[in-house]
C-alpha cells in the first residue's frame with residue numbers, strides 16, 4: 001500500500017509537534033512547510049535523525065515551497081500568529097485571515113483532494129475562511145477545537161477525582177472561544193454522567209463549575225504561563241487524532257468545528273459539534289438533544305462565531 005502524505009502548513013511549535021507525532025505513529029510521510037526558510041528544513045532534518053532512535057520509517061521533508069505538498073492526503077494548518085497574554089483569540093482575526101488566503105490558494109492548487117484540518121485562531125472563523133479560500137468541499141475542511149477543549153475538560157475532571165483519564169469522556173460544543181459550551185450532561189466518569197457524580201457527592205457543584213470555567217479559559221491559562229506563545233502539545237495531539245480517524249477510516253465521533261447546513265438550527269457557519277470522521281471526511285454531523293439552557297449557551301456561541309465571520313467578510317469582501 002502506498003504511503004500516505006501528511007502536509008503540515010506552519011513549522012512553529014504545533015507544526016513541529018505534529019511532525020513528531022505523525023512520524024512516530026507512521027501515519028505517512030511528512031512535509032513540513034513554512035514561509036520562514038530554514039526552519040521547516042531544520043526541524044524536518046532534526047526529526048529525521050530521531051527516526052533511527054525511535055524506530056519509525058516515515059520520511060520528513062522541510063520546505064518553503066507549496067509545490068511540495070502536492071497530492072497530500074491530509075493537510076494540517078497551523079500557520080499564522082498565536083496570541084500573547086492579555087489578547088483574545090479574536091484579536092488575531094485580521095492578521096491570520098491574510099495567512100488563510102495564501103494557505104487556501106496553496107491547498108487549492110496542490111492538494112485539492114486532501115482532508116484539511118485547521119488549527120489557526122480564531123478557529124471557527126479561520127476554518128470558515130480557509131474553506132472559502134481553498135474552495136474544497138466543506139466536508140473535507142474541519143477545525144480542531146472540540147477535541148482539545150474536551151481533552152482539557154477530561155484532564156481537569158480526572159485530576160480532581162484522581163481517576164484515569166481513560167475512564168473520563170467529555171463533550172464541549174460551540175465555538176473555540178470564551179463562549180464555548182462544556183456539556184456536563186454528556187460527560188461521564190466510568191459511564192456515569194457528571195450531574196450524577198455531583199449527586200453522589202463525589203464532586204461538589206462548585207468544583208464542577210470551577211472546572212467548566214477553567215476549561216473555557218484553558219487556552220488563556222497556557223498563554224499566560226508560556227508568555228511567548230500558546231499551547232502546542234495538546235492541540236497537536238488533538239489534530240492527529242482527527243487525521244488518524246480520516247486516514248484509517250476509524251469513524252470516530254469527535255467534537256470539531258464543522259460546516260453546518262441546518263443541523264442544530266444553524267446554516268452556513270462552522271461551529272463545534274460532534275462529527276463522525278472517516279474516509280469520507282466529516283461524514284455525519286451528530287445532533288445531540290440540548291436542554292433549554294444548553295441550547296441558549298450554544299446559540300450565544302454561534303452568534304459570537306457569526307460576528308467573526310461577518311468581520312472576515314468586511315475585511316475580505318470576496319468571501320461574502
Ligand code: LMR
Nearest residue numbers: 083089121219220230231
Ligand atoms: C488553545 O486553546 O490553546 C489555542 O486556541 C491557543 C490559544 O490562543 O488559546
